[in-house]
Amino acid sequence: MVARPTGGRRADILVAAAELFAEHGYRGVTIDDLGRAVGTTGPALYRHFPGKEALLGQVLVEISARLSRQGEELLARAVGPDHALDLLLRGHIAFALDEPALITVHDRELGNLTPEDRARVRRLQRGYVEQWVGVLADLLPEESRSVLRASVHAAFGLLNSTPHSRGTVGREAMAELLFAMGRAALVRDR
Amino acid sequence: MVARPTGGRRADILVAAAELFAEHGYRGVTIDDLGRAVGTTGPALYRHFPGKEALLGQVLVEISARLSRQGEELLARAVGPDHALDLLLRGHIAFALDEPALITVHDRELGNLTPEDRARVRRLQRGYVEQWVGVLADLLPEESRSVLRASVHAAFGLLNSTPHSRGTVGREAMAELLFAMGRAALVRDR
DNA sequence: CACCTATGTTAGTAATCATTAACATCACCG
DNA sequence: CGGTGATGTTAATGATTACTAACATAGGTG
Numbered sequence: 001m002v003a004r005p006t007g008g009r010r011a012d013i014l015v016a017a018a019e020l021f022a023e024h025g026y027r028g029v030t031i032d033d034l035g036r037a038v039g040t041t042g043p044a045l046y047r048h049f050p051g052k053e054a055l056l057g058q059v060l061v062e063i064s065a066r067l068s069r070q071g072e073e074l075l076a077r078a079v080g081p082d083h084a085l086d087l088l089l090r091g092h093i094a095f096a097l098d099e100p101a102l103i104t105v106h107d108r109e110l111g112n113l114t115p116e117d118r119a120r121v122r123r124l125q126r127g128y129v130e131q132w133v134g135v136l137a138d139l140l141p142e143e144s145r146s147v148l149r150a151s152v153h154a155a156f157g158l159l160n161s162t163p164h165s166r167g168t169v170g171r172e173a174m175a176e177l178l179f180a181m182g183r184a185a186l187v188r189d190r
Numbered sequence: 191m192v193a194r195p196t197g198g199r200r201a202d203i204l205v206a207a208a209e210l211f212a213e214h215g216y217r218g219v220t221i222d223d224l225g226r227a228v229g230t231t232g233p234a235l236y237r238h239f240p241g242k243e244a245l246l247g248q249v250l251v252e253i254s255a256r257l258s259r260q261g262e263e264l265l266a267r268a269v270g271p272d273h274a275l276d277l278l279l280r281g282h283i284a285f286a287l288d289e290p291a292l293i294t295v296h297d298r299e300l301g302n303l304t305p306e307d308r309a310r311v312r313r314l315q316r317g318y319v320e321q322w323v324g325v326l327a328d329l330l331p332e333e334s335r336s337v338l339r340a341s342v343h344a345a346f347g348l349l350n351s352t353p354h355s356r357g358t359v360g361r362e363a364m365a366e367l368l369f370a371m372g373r374a375a376l377v378r379d380r
Numbered sequence: 381c382a383c384c385t386a387t388g389t390t391a392g393t394a395a396t397c398a399t400t401a402a403c404a405t406c407a408c409c410g
Numbered sequence: 411c412g413g414t415g416a417t418g419t420t421a422a423t424g425a426t427t428a429c430t431a432a433c434a435t436a437g438g439t440g
Contacts, residue, residue, distance in 0.1 A: 009387085024301065027217035031428060040388065043429075047387055052428070107354065108298060111214065146358045147367060153355035154348045154371055161347030164297065167340045177337060181344055185375040199417085221398060233399075234418055242398070 010048045012038045018059050022101035026056055026112040057117035063106045064124035071131040081138035092159050093178045097171055100163040139187055155182050200238045202228045208249050212291035216246055216302040247307035253296045254314035261321040271328035278322055282349050283368045287361055290353040329377055345372050
């Protein structure tokens, strides 16, 4: 009902979209659902985004960019590979615990993207994985890059499991558990 | 074009459905897609299943039942908790590597089920998780059940990551990697 | 104040899709 | 061989839904 020149509405929509997509899947959410979630009707969304697909694209690109940027920042601050791995683990775990909806959408909805958006997201994801692989390559020089890449994907599966285990475990304990499990899985003997 | 009294068609449909649901999601697959995948037209499916929802239900119930039954069989044959965990890990890994489509559908499509089917699947899943928790409780008596449950979910996330890492790693090497990572994550110090 | 832009609203529209109807055909059984 | 049941086919049908059109309004700015 009001004309607010702020871009606040746009951000609201993205947050609501992530939430709804996480809960019902991209195809299970209608434009009207999205409008209702931000207090307008469905078609109002077309004032902010060209369409539903573009909306999902924004959500996914933002998530991947955020993870990748966070990774870069952490690595810049790390003193050695051991420390770097700790920081990456804690950073990813914080993200997964604080934004379960984003994590869920991130690994379920790649297939509903425009080819262009999919390529963008894939590139960002690959970059983030390579940050981890680089650190692990320092820690485990005997392992091949491809084994390390598979290890990283497996570790992400572990760390991203929190949306599945709406547990009785409490955030801090969960963070510690995931950290211990993730580190043990990645650097087994050492 | 033929009247085959065998139940083969029915099984074909379930296999094709699992594959298509894994690739495009339940809502991204049409009845006509399913028919085409088994060499008929869409409406022919209604001779075998009451509807699309029931089809997904069959797929998910079958997966959960298979995992749970496999778990029971393995535990019956295990000599001690250590051996039991090894068997559970290897069994789950074999399933994940051999049936990536089933794994994918299994943890994405719960939300598209009838309440009745959802309850059935949940019960079976819970049973399977409790098999793992029971074994871990023997190995790690100091940990609470709820921490163990969260650990099991995290381990599943790790083991089920293979569909995400269509890697260059080869089945056997991948199985060994997942085994080592899973075991290390679950029984860290011991 | 007059206007323009940003943002909404309600009422289409055209496509998609699950499901049903009406009608065929084959294989087997008496 | 004629009927019956299992299995298919094509052609509706009705619901859902992304997106568009036409029309409103509020607030800042000249």
